[in-house]
Amino acid sequence: MLLSIRSLTKRFPGTLALDDVRFDLKAGEVHALLGENGAGKSTLIKCLTGAYRPDGGDITLDGEKISPRSTSEAQELGIGTVYQEVNLLPNLTVAQNLCFGREPRRMGMIQTRAMTRQADAMLEAYGLDIDVTRDLGLYSVAIQQIVAIARAVALSGKVLILDEPTASLDAREVEMLFEVVRGLREKGLGIVFVSHFLDQVFELSDRVTVLRNGRHVVTEDIAELDRVKLIEHMLGHALETEVDDHATPHDDSAPKRPEMLKFRQMGRAGVVHPFDLDVRQGEVVGLAGLLGSGRTESAEFLFGLRSGGTATDTDGDVPLDTPRKAIAAGFGFAPEDRKTDGIVADLSVRENIALALQAARGWARPIPRAEQARLADMYIERLDIRTSDAEKRVGELSGGNQQKVVLARWLAMNPRFLILDEPTRGIDVGAHAEILRLIHELTAEGMALLVISSELDELIAVSDRVIVVRDRRHVAELTGSDIRTDTIVHAIAHRDDIGEVA
Amino acid sequence: MRRSLTALAPQLITLAALVALVSVFFPGFVEIRLIDGRMVGPIIDILKRGAPVALLAIGMTLVIATRGIDLSVGTVMAICGAVAAWSIDKGLGLGGAVALAIAAGLVAGLWNGTLVAIIGIQPIVATLILMTAGRGIAQLITEGRILTFTHDGFSWFGSGTFLTVPVPAVIWVVTGITVALLMRRTALGLLVESIGINRRASALAGINATVLLIAVYMASGLCAALAGIITAADIRGADANNAGLWLELDAILAVVIGGNSLLGGRFSVAASLLGAMIIQTIDTGILLAGFPSEYNLVIKAALVLVILVLQSPRMAAEWTTWRAARREPKPAGRVQEDAQ
Ligand SMILES: Nc1ncnc2c1ncn2[C@@H]1O[C@H](COP(=O)(O)OP(=O)(O)OP(=O)(O)O)[C@@H](O)[C@H]1O
Numbered sequence: 003m004l005l006s007i008r009s010l011t012k013r014f015p016g017t018l019a020l021d022d023v024r025f026d027l028k029a030g031e032v033h034a035l036l037g038e039n040g041a042g043k044s045t046l047i048k049c050l051t052g053a054y055r056p057d058g059g060d061i062t063l064d065g066e067k068i069s070p071r072s073t074s075e076a077q078e079l080g081i082g083t084v085y086q087e088v089n090l091l092p093n094l095t096v097a098q099n100l101c102f103g104r105e106p107r108r109m110g111m112i113q114t115r116a117m118t119r120q121a122d123a124m125l126e127a128y129g130l131d132i133d134v135t136r137d138l139g140l141y142s143v144a145i146q147q148i149v150a151i152a153r154a155v156a157l158s159g160k161v162l163i164l165d166e167p168t169a170s171l172d173a174r175e176v177e178m179l180f181e182v183v184r185g186l187r188e189k190g191l192g193i194v195f196v197s198h199f200l201d202q203v204f205e206l207s208d209r210v211t212v213l214r215n216g217r218h219v220v221t222e223d224i225a226e227l228d229r230v231k232l233i234e235h236m237l238g239h240a241l242e243t244e245v246d247d248h249a250t251p252h253d254d255s256a257p258k259r260p261e262m263l264k265f266r267q268m269g270r271a272g273v274v275h276p277f278d279l280d281v282r283q284g285e286v287v288g289l290a291g292l293l294g295s296g297r298t299e300s301a302e303f304l305f306g307l308r309s310g311g312t313a314t315d316t317d318g319d320v321p322l323d324t325p326r327k328a329i330a331a332g333f334g335f336a337p338e339d340r341k342t343d344g345i346v347a348d349l350s351v352r353e354n355i356a357l358a359l360q361a362a363r364g365w366a367r368p369i370p371r372a373e374q375a376r377l378a379d380m381y382i383e384r385l386d387i388r389t390s391d392a393e394k395r396v397g398e399l400s401g402g403n404q405q406k407v408v409l410a411r412w413l414a415m416n417p418r419f420l421i422l423d424e425p426t427r428g429i430d431v432g433a434h435a436e437i438l439r440l441i442h443e444l445t446a447e448g449m450a451l452l453v454i455s456s457e458l459d460e461l462i463a464v465s466d467r468v469i470v471v472r473d474r475r476h477v478a479e480l481t482g483s484d485i486r487t488d489t490i491v492h493a494i495a496h497r498d499d500i501g502e503v504a
Numbered sequence: 505m506r507r508s509l510t511a512l513a514p515q516l517i518t519l520a521a522l523v524a525l526v527s528v529f530f531p532g533f534v535e536i537r538l539i540d541g542r543m544v545g546p547i548i549d550i551l552k553r554g555a556p557v558a559l560l561a562i563g564m565t566l567v568i569a570t571r572g573i574d575l576s577v578g579t580v581m582a583i584c585g586a587v588a589a590w591s592i593d594k595g596l597g598l599g600g601a602v603a604l605a606i607a608a609g610l611v612a613g614l615w616n617g618t619l620v621a622i623i624g625i626q627p628i629v630a631t632l633i634l635m636t637a638g639r640g641i642a643q644l645i646t647e648g649r650i651l652t653f654t655h656d657g658f659s660w661f662g663s664g665t666f667l668t669v670p671v672p673a674v675i676w677v678v679t680g681i682t683v684a685l686l687m688r689r690t691a692l693g694l695l696v697e698s699i700g701i702n703r704r705a706s707a708l709a710g711i712n713a714t715v716l717l718i719a720v721y722m723a724s725g726l727c728a729a730l731a732g733i734i735t736a737a738d739i740r741g742a743d744a745n746n747a748g749l750w751l752e753l754d755a756i757l758a759v760v761i762g763g764n765s766l767l768g769g770r771f772s773v774a775a776s777l778l779g780a781m782i783i784q785t786i787d788t789g790i791l792l793a794g795f796p797s798e799y800n801l802v803i804k805a806a807l808v809l810v811i812l813v814l815q816s817p818r819m820a821a822e823w824t825t826w827r828a829a830r831r832e833p834k835p836a837g838r839v840q841e842d843a844q
């Protein structure tokens with residue numbers, strides 16, 4: 003056994019995050035670590051890499067007991083890690099981030115040229131051709147994610163740990179990552195893989211360990227398991243309804259809904275080619291496209307984060323110069339990058355959920371504490387947010403639960419037009435179904451949604467209409483029975499479009 | 505109420521310990537007597553002398569909560585003191601002097617806030633500009649000399665008493681309570697903390713971060729103006745070179761001793777005020793205890809160091825673990841039960 007963990011225990015105030023957990027990793031295997039949001043996956047990993055000090059238990063690497071006291075100590079032992087939240091330094095260049103702590107030196111001086119070359123080589127396997135001398139913070143989350151992966155891979159002599167590495171990658175990049183991982187497996191590394199995408203788990207891993215509520219549930223060969231069984235292990239019960247049961251009927255006879263918003267000439271040359279968009283009440287518009295195709299930027303124009311274009315509703319002009327005005331007009335926007343744009347980490351769950359509502363009411367009219375608590379408790383229950391209580395710091399929630407808090411913040415606003423950029427990133431299967439159910443409830447009440455997602459299944463399941471974005475242009479609009487995986491993939495990839503957007 | 509008292513425990517304990525320590529060297533430390541309708545005693549003296557730093561600390565707390573810092577407050581004190589003295593000199597009277605001094609503080613805050621929130625200069629750099637340039641402005645107002653005045657009404661702010669309590673002490677206590685209530689009874693406190701923790705996410709949630717930031721620097725300017733008025737009234741003159749000199753550092757220290765993070769976010773005005781009183785107790789205590797004055801700074805530095813180490817997150821973590829360990833004697837107990 004390459005790595006073996008016995009009776010690992012980790013306690014946080016109010017939570018027993020890991021309770022007597024065991025985990026074994028063989029050399030030359032990909033071992034998936036699965037469980038619901040808040041099950042303890044990231045905590046296990048952080049105990050392993052010295053980011054947290056466990057309260058009890060043993061970790062053995064190559065037959066020797068280890069207890070890394072810092073992440074750098076774990077790196078020296080040959081454990082490379084990609085954490086769930088990218089934790090690189092945005093103010094350093096890509097090359098500096100990649101080579102941090104191991105810069106090529108001559109007589110103590112860092113060799114910038116050599117470092118650039120080394121960095122380029124490290125990124126080559128991922129098909130990423132970017133300027134490594136620019137600051138990392140200038141690049142998208144996806145690129146930062148790949149940089150983090152490349153760095154971890156280079157550091158991992160024995161063990162590579164990937165905590166939801168694919169959450170912000172698209173299909174093409176995922177495939178490249180998997181190629182790299184398979185190569186490392188051939189070389190005899192042990193790889194720990196955390197993901198909520200069960201398809202990816204079945205595609206890549208050899209064995210599976212499931213945690214639930216901080217306890218070890220099962221460890222088995224992937225061949226012994228099917229999807230249903232795996233989900234049962236994770237949730238502790240069968241999942242009554244998976245995504246497809248809620249799929250929007252894609253026949254062309256859908257009833258005509260009343261018009262709500264008309265956007266004209268949204269966008270600016272160089273960012274997104276100006277586009278028009280009409281949104282009806284209760285309609286879900288999906289936005290598909292590769293990362294960097296202009297999906298997020300399109301949303302930013304619609305929410306007043308970038309200016310360009312006009313919007314009107316049945317009452318006339320809707321001013322959209324700033325997010326504040328967009329919110330006043332009944333818009334909402336749950337952004338893609340929850341860590342930098344979504345959560346306010348040091349505020350409590352309650353405060354985070356009430357934040358947008360409070361901002362809209364103005365500072366002089368505080369929401370009474372009891373009312374905030376009621377809101378928070380309601381959404382904790384509805385979205386199944388796993389937290390010891392509403393007063394916990396959001397930064398201490400697990401990644402998926404933080405995502406749910408951001409969603410709750412906007413649902414609490416009850417907007418008429420809500421933009422969700424990758425709403426289910428990092429959310430487990432159970433909650434995923436719950437959120438899609440919620441989307442259907444909301445649209446039945448008349449709320450219109452714009453959903454951006456890299457997961458085509460999800461997009462197809464919720465959308466009444468799918469707009470495909472490619473090379474910063476809205477290139478196709480699919481409706482009714484045309485909303486299928488093959489048509490979307492076709493529109494994303496090809497030049498001969500199915501239907502030009504007006 | 506009980507919860508806020510627990511939160512202030514480290515500062516309260518520190519203050520009590522200091523008072524006890526000084527009392528060892530100077531037995532009459534806690535005595536208060538009533539002479540001519542005014543309270544007199546070392547403690548009262550601390551409440552009065554500590555007023556400028558306490559006032560600056562109130563504004564500084566808010567600025568630091570937004571992840572900023574205001575290095576200009578000492579200088580703004582000097583400017584506002586000079587403006588007040590100039591106004592008295594020009595015969596504008598009590599109301600005119602106070603109004604102009606406060607206006608000067610607000611303008612200074614508006615300047616800082618604009619540089620930070622709209623132009624996007626880092627707070628430490630933005631406020632450094634006024635910190636250095638401002639003394640020159642104050643000198644221009646006083647025409648390079650110490651501008652003295654005699655005006656009993658105005659001097660009352662520095663040396664008068666209100667219901668037996670020195671007026672400066674009344675001013676900082678009232679200002680502190682007002683600001684704390686304003687922050688906690690409205691949503692301002694939450695919004696300020698939010699932009700301090702994550703300005704981008706806050707703006708996306710619809711918080712008007714720009715306006716709020718400017719307002720916070722203006723509040724700091726206002727506090728500096730009050731401190732400047734008290735100082736000028738106390739010495740009956742404006743000293744452009746020395747008024748408020750280095751006080752910005754004491755104010756920052758007060759905020760830090762109050763347990764507020766320099767990285768912004770959660771804040772407590774009350775804790776910063778206790779921090780200011782801790783600093784003043786050290787200053788006054790060293791004098792009363794009769795140490796030669798050349799030891800003052802060293803002793804002060806040593807005491808501050810001890811306080812900060814005791815309050816550090818590291819020590820807090822040790823303390824929590826220690827308490828948890830006492831409450832749950834065997835964390836590994838469950839494992840054994842399972843095995844049986
Ligand atoms: N620093 C912390 N302080 C307090 N509680 C924490 C902290 N980190 C994690 N927890 C708690 O420990 C539990 C496990 O969290 P963990 O992040 O390991 O979940 P996870 O399995 O990675 O979930 P996800 O799929 O959402 O990423 C959660 O209940 C979480 O709230």
Ligand SMILES: [Mg+2]
Pocket residue numbers: 043044045086165400401402
């Ligand atoms: Mg996690």
